Amino acid sequence: MKKSVLAAILSASLLSATFAITTPNAQASDINFPHIETIGTSQILVKADMAELNVEVVTEAKTPSDAKAGSDKAVADFIDRLTKAGVKREQIQSANLQLYPNHIYDPQTRTNNKVGYKASRKVTVTITELDKLNDILDSALAQGINRINNIAFKSSKEAELVEEARLLAIKDAQHKAKSLAQGFGERLAGVWEIRYFDQRPIQPVMYQMEASAKANVAESYQEAQMTISDRVEVVYRLK
Structure with a gap:
């Protein structure tokens, strides 16, 4: 099946990540050690079959x-x-x-x-x-x-695509964390916490029509596409 990843899966964009370093005496955060928090995202565009x-x-x-x-x-x-x-x-x-x-x-x-x-x-x-x-x-x-x-x-390979989107989101979070740590002269010490929530059910592409409009269907359904996305939040320790 032809598909294209719309999100910049291996992007080092700082807009999608939060950088936070705290000290043991910090009171504003529940995590009292140096760390980086990143948000990994993914989006796959799939042609319906x-x-x-x-x-x-x-x-x-x-x-x-x-x-x-x-x-x-x-x-x-x-x-x-x-x-x-x-x-x-x-x-x-x-x-x-x-x-x-x-x-x-x-x-x-x-x-x-x-x-x-x-x-x-x-x-x-x-x-x-x-x-x-x-x-x-x-x-x-x-x-x-x-x-x-x-x-x-819909797509007959929805389960496989959901898993693919999840792995891409994980890679996105990992890449952002490494890029941020290197940019600030730090090194990652491993994952401290993973926050993941199941995404909303995949919304199929809907096409509504009246009975009199059936002549337009042949052109519309052949290029029907659907989007599958995922998201994961990860807290990394810093050495």
Whole structure:
């Protein structure tokens, strides 16, 4: 997978690090020995190779059973097309159903009048071959799916990339500490403390669209990219 490191991983920038030397008599710090504190960061830009598609069908009818039947048929036809196109059944989630009365507001009487029922079902599809995405969208619309909620682009190697970002952040902290110590004529004596907190869950690239905008999808998904970053804080002793 092609990827580029956006952050200056092996940078000696002083802006991302804190230099602090204290004496045993110092009271302002809990660390009462000479030390350097650095913050290592990393950021990787990755081209997405899979997507999670969330679509929905909303049907209206006079009775709740008819509304449900119309929604169920659209979902069943869509799933049938997906499986014939090579999408595995475990990559399709479609078990939800919402059914509620459909009202129209009458401004003269200032009342909501029930005119029937609405049924709504969502389908989430994990697409591992992005070249099939546009055809799947067309298929969804052809089978009565009338709302495309969003497309979340992801990477199939997310776990590996998270680990890579963490190691790059560690190297960044190490390099900054060595550079700072040498610049001030000091030497590192080893790591005293490591502060690390799991980063927020990786946010996939989101693409929202209306059903009428499907013609723009083919161009947008091919260049979809996501960012994976990490951060670590390290306290080094000075000799």
